[in-house]
Amino acid sequence: MQPLLTIQSPETALFWFLAPLAVLAALGMLLVKKAVHSALLLAWVMITLAIFYIAQDALFLGIVQVIVYTGAVMMLFLFILMLVGVDSSDSLTETITGLRPIAITAAVGFGGLLVSLLGHATLGRQAVGLEGANALGNVQGLAELLFSKYVWPFEVVSALLITAALGAMVLAHHQRTNARPTQREQAVNRFRSGSLAGAAGLPGPGVFARHNAVDVPALLPDGTPAPSSISATLKARGDVIDSSQFQLDNVDTTVVEEK
Amino acid sequence: MNINNYLYLSAILFTIGAVGVVVRRNAIVVFMCVELMLNAANLTLVTFSRINGTLDGQVVAFFTMVVAACEVVVGLAIIVTIYRSRRSASIDDASLLKR
Incomplete structure (x- = not known):
């Protein structure tokens, strides 16, 4: 006769402390805008699950969970995020009308079904615990x-x-279907493209003599900002500062004399 | 505490993951939600292994982890390939088969 399982109070406290945090992090994963934040929240859920595995006498799986999931898999996710960068798909606007209410209704139904099923199901015997198997x-x-x-x-x-x-x-693997253009061909193509930017290079960011950080577009001779002087990533992230505030007209140039 | 609480938690996490797969548009986030579903299933396996008093559930959870690692590698390679050709990681943009 195997001994029946009794769950000690430390494990109960651990569960009630970590389980709400895991559910909150999983919900946050759905709600945050940026994919990097989703990845970090998922890493937190995975670490929580690793702690639960260890609490449930699955020591090996707990360690493997930390190494394989939070270590390798999330690392891979963040690496691909870095490669792909941010784009419009990060936005939370729904493209199919009515998708979100339907999805939430279906999820509540599905989750309710699962939980009530678990509540009603019985194995016909008591939980055994792993003391015997882990002897x-x-x-x-x-x-x-x-x-x-x-x-x-x-x-x-x-x-x-x-x-x-x-x-x-x-x-x-990326197979080249045409010959790689030589430097000479590249130079010829740049001048043939017809734009000055192609031949002379794109303007650098920053308003010289007033602000030269990378997040401020340069000003063209007519005073308008040059969007091509700013990295597309900064634009997608919304980190671009309006350069008009650095125009001489808008800058407060009054000198206050100190007495 | 009843050991079934672990099963409830795993059901909730699985449902949240399923909603994420449907609702989010960034292919990488969708993929992370699939991972969340796999993790929830693993928690169920580990819990049932403890209920039954045998290690079989843990072995299956271990296999699930291996399969999940394979799936991540191939899936992310597909995302990178799609991104390379269409400059977008949005799942709504990859709809060529529809037309």
């Missing part, structure tokens, strides 16, 4: 199962990993 250590117990009962899925999964690595390499 020789969690890693040893997992290894024994992995290399006996689950050795075939284990091998299949290794094939899957190799296939995924190959697939990523094939997808990321």
